[in-house]
Amino acid sequence: MSPHLTALLFLLILPVAQLLAEPTYRLFVTNEAGDSVTVIDSRTGEVEKTVPVGDRPRGIGFSPDRQLVYVALGGENAIGVMNAATLKLERKVPAGSDPEAFAVHPDGTIYLSNEDEGLATALNPATGEILAEIKVGLEPEGVGVSPDGQQVLVTSESSNMVHVISVAQKKLVANILVGARPREVAFSPDGQHFWVTSEVAGHVSKVDRATNRVVTVNRRLRREINPRVKPKGILLSPDSSRLYVSMGRGNTVAVLDPDTLEVQASVPTGVRTWGLALSNDGSRLYAANGPDSTLSVVDTASLKEIATIPTGEMPWGVVLDD
Amino acid sequence: MRPLCLAALACIAHCFHLSAADYTVAYVGADPSPALRGVELGIAESNVQGQFLGVSIHLVRSESDAIPDEAIAVLVQEADAVRELAARFPDKPVFNLSNGADELRSACLSSSLHVIPSAKMKEDAVEQWVAANPGSRVSSSAWHPDAVKFAARDLNNRFRKRFGEPMNELAWAGWFSARAVGDTLMREGDDDPASLLRSLKASEELDGQKGDPHSFRASGQLRQPLVLVSADGSLAGEAPVRGAPGGLDSLGTSPCE
Numbered sequence: 001m002s003p004h005l006t007a008l009l010f011l012l013i014l015p016v017a018q019l020l021a022e023p024t025y026r027l028f029v030t031n032e033a034g035d036s037v038t039v040i041d042s043r044t045g046e047v048e049k050t051v052p053v054g055d056r057p058r059g060i061g062f063s064p065d066r067q068l069v070y071v072a073l074g075g076e077n078a079i080g081v082m083n084a085a086t087l088k089l090e091r092k093v094p095a096g097s098d099p100e101a102f103a104v105h106p107d108g109t110i111y112l113s114n115e116d117e118g119l120a121t122a123l124n125p126a127t128g129e130i131l132a133e134i135k136v137g138l139e140p141e142g143v144g145v146s147p148d149g150q151q152v153l154v155t156s157e158s159s160n161m162v163h164v165i166s167v168a169q170k171k172l173v174a175n176i177l178v179g180a181r182p183r184e185v186a187f188s189p190d191g192q193h194f195w196v197t198s199e200v201a202g203h204v205s206k207v208d209r210a211t212n213r214v215v216t217v218n219r220r221l222r223r224e225i226n227p228r229v230k231p232k233g234i235l236l237s238p239d240s241s242r243l244y245v246s247m248g249r250g251n252t253v254a255v256l257d258p259d260t261l262e263v264q265a266s267v268p269t270g271v272r273t274w275g276l277a278l279s280n281d282g283s284r285l286y287a288a289n290g291p292d293s294t295l296s297v298v299d300t301a302s303l304k305e306i307a308t309i310p311t312g313e314m315p316w317g318v319v320l321d322d
Numbered sequence: 323m324r325p326l327c328l329a330a331l332a333c334i335a336h337c338f339h340l341s342a343a344d345y346t347v348a349y350v351g352a353d354p355s356p357a358l359r360g361v362e363l364g365i366a367e368s369n370v371q372g373q374f375l376g377v378s379i380h381l382v383r384s385e386s387d388a389i390p391d392e393a394i395a396v397l398v399q400e401a402d403a404v405r406e407l408a409a410r411f412p413d414k415p416v417f418n419l420s421n422g423a424d425e426l427r428s429a430c431l432s433s434s435l436h437v438i439p440s441a442k443m444k445e446d447a448v449e450q451w452v453a454a455n456p457g458s459r460v461s462s463s464a465w466h467p468d469a470v471k472f473a474a475r476d477l478n479n480r481f482r483k484r485f486g487e488p489m490n491e492l493a494w495a496g497w498f499s500a501r502a503v504g505d506t507l508m509r510e511g512d513d514d515p516a517s518l519l520r521s522l523k524a525s526e527e528l529d530g531q532k533g534d535p536h537s538f539r540a541s542g543q544l545r546q547p548l549v550l551v552s553a554d555g556s557l558a559g560e561a562p563v564r565g566a567p568g569g570l571d572s573l574g575t576s577p578c579e
Contacts, residue, residue: 116479118370138370139476157473158531159371160505175374177508180529181473200535201527227569230533249533 024084024321027277027309028069029288029295030057034312037071038295039087042284042320045297045309051087053080059101059143060275060317063125064108069319070125072099072112079110079125084321093128096121101184101317103143103152105167111152113140120154120163122170132170136163142184146209147191155182155196162196164212174212179203179219186234186243188258195243195258197231204231204245204261218261225266226250233276233287237300246273246287253287253298265303269296275317288315343377345507346392347500348384350407351399357419358383359485360496361397367480367497368504375508379500394515395503397496408434414515415522417499418542420492427541427576433519434542437495437502439464443574447548447561450572454563460550465494465532466557469549472533498530498544505529534570541578545570 026048027040037057039049055075062069062084071080078092079099095112096119102112109131110123118138122131137159144153151173152165162182164174179201187194193215196205206216221229229250236243236258243256249272255265270289273296277286285298288311295315297307349361365381372378382390386403389396389411396414398404401421408416408431418426418436427440439447439462447462467478467488477497481489489497505528506521522528528536528544536546547570550558566572 116476137374138367138480139473158367158476158529159374160508160529161371161374163374172374177375180505180527180535198527200529200533202535203527 023066026084027286027295027318027320028060028082028084029275029311029318030060030071030316031293031312031314032056032058032290032316033314034293036312037069037082038311038315040295040309042279042286042322045307047310049087050312051082051089053082053089054078054092058316059099059112060319061102061104061110062319062321063104064106066321068125070102070104070110072102074098074100074115079112079123081125093123093125095123096130096133101141101143103145105145105152106149111143111145111154111165113143113154115139115141118156120152120165134163134165134170134172136172137161137175142182142196144185144187144194146194147187147189151209153185153194155185157181157183157199160198162194162207176207176212176214178205178207178214179217183232184234186236188236189240195234195236197234197245199230199232199248202229202231204234204243204256206258206261216259216261218256218263221247221250221254221263224263225252225254229254232274235276235278235285237278238280238282242300244276244278244285246276248272248274251289253285253296255303267298267303267305269298269305270294270308275315277318277320279320280322286318286320288318290314290316343511343513345377345379345394345503345513346382346390347379347503348382348389348393348396349399350384350386350389350396350403351419353383355399356487356490356493357397357399357496359487360481360489360493360498361419361500362496363481363484363493364497364500364504366484368501368508371504371508377508377511379504379507381500394507394513394518395499397499399492399496404434405429405431408432411515413519415503415519417495417503419495419499424574424576427543428578430541430578435499435502435522435538436541436543437464437499438491439546439548440543440574440576442576443543443548446573447550450561450563450566451550451559455559458550458558459553460558462548462550462561464491464546464548465489466549466551468557469532473531477531494530498528498536502528539571539575539578541576543574543576548573 029038054073059072069082098116100115137156139157142155179198181200230248233246270292272290275288287296
């Protein structure tokens with residue numbers, strides 16, 4: 001991360017950082033079919049609690065101060081709000097139809113995708129106010145906030161696009177065609193690029209944000225890893241040296257070079273690996289395996305799965321409070 | 323609808339100063355029919371995509387002897403018309419939505435794109451399933467209205483919401499054809515039917531909302547997974563069965579390949 005950007009981020013985060021409690025070191029996993037969140041102590045790997053949250057939890061994320069865990073409840077048209085310390089589900093905030101995934105802006109606004117309505121919604125979770133509804137393509141899914149907080153990206157799975165939303169204007173400013181069934185995005189810390197997974201195409205693409213053009217694509221993942229790979233989750237390592245990409249029914253997490261997108265390694269995990277989380281120091285990678293109902297723990301130095309932790313039914317997403 | 327939402331919709335129409343491109347797709351066959359409803363949904367969904375790119379597609383219903391010259395692709399529900407239209411338009415995509423005859427595949431017609439599975443593909447799917455599940459009584463199909471995996475749920479919901487009826491395989495074939503034309507046009511931005519045909523045949527990543535990417539074989543047959551349907555009409559499973567050698571090509575290849 002460039003020094004000035006680090007400084008900028010620090011300034012943005014400073015007011016809330018002062019309020020930060022000690023991290024809980026908890027992993028929170030949404031169980032899409034179990035209607036629950038599994039809470040795991042990442043230091044011991046023990047399941048601490050399974051919290052019923054409501055119908056069809058998928059997307060999961062923290063409030064900027066990390067005191068709240070938000071859960072998209074697709075079957076209840078709401079965002080569930082859980083207290084990260086007490087693990088109580090405090091309330092459910094109406095979020096438009098079928099919320100699937102979301103990202104939390106540093107200002108606290110939740111940008112979420114409404115899968116069956118083809119909308120992106122900006123929601124103030126404190127007041128429940130819907131700040132904007134922005135028409136996007138069909139089956140919107142992955143949402144990402146740019147490092148400078150000025151843009152939000154939303155993928156539309158059935159329209160094969162990444163939509164670029166201006167945060168200030170709350171409107172679309174660009175639409176980028178990518179490989180079939182785009183699912184998630186990840187940004188470079190300097191904000192110059194983002195990467196996007198295309199599940200059906202089997203691609204990972206790197207996009208230049210100044211021009212909104214795809215600059216590199218790896219179309220060979222099925223040949224190089226296995227024929228069943230369906231790229232879904234994507235995270236950049238803290239030192240920006242690796243992209244971790246969950247491969248769905250390919251049952252692995254691939255490690256790609258962020259510039260060339262060449263495959264550096266492929267780590268076998270469980271069946272249909274989707275949601276990913278990384279520890280702050282980058283040493284541990286966590287991956288949710290849906291039909292296995294497990295969370296894989298990967299040591300990123302040896303690139304080996306070192307543990308599997310049982311979750312609820314059909315785990316979808318995972319976040320870590322460290 | 324909230325005012326902000328209306329504003330966003332208006333913006334989509336006016337905020338992007340893109341040069342508009344409009345394409346014509348012809349449909350030949352029965353009206354009403356499930357295939358036509360599928361085509362209508364596919365055209366509408368292509369236009370959802372196209373509104374962000376300044377591209378639109380409109381559908382023309384046509385008799386087989388009166389296809390408008392400007393049609394960039396012909397979608398054919400009338401089973402007996404496929405061979406004749408493919409012969410008449412050797413450089414224009416001619417989608418077969420309903421005719422499963424194996425002879426049409428082994429004829430290796432240059433322009434026909436058989437979206438509906440061949441009889442042989444369906445037989446192979448049943449054979450694989452019964453070998454793995456002895457005693458089963460199943461048939462096979464390109465689609466099932468209760469399918470949920472791989473976002474099949476989303477497509478089934480959109481069809482049911484629009485037409486108030488379940489989506490069958492003819493409707494799926496119509497939808498897929500219209501989406502394949504739309505998505506390929508958006509990517510290629512070329513109004514030449516011959517180059518559209520080449521791009522469709524070259525694509526390895528067409529999305530049928532059935533998981534694996536779909537692509538066209540040399541015979542023009544769409545390479546795709548099928549579903550197995552129990553005697554009572556319920557969804558039994560998918561083919562190829564897991565681990566079938568050859569993957570999607572374990573289902574009904576023809577002599578052209």
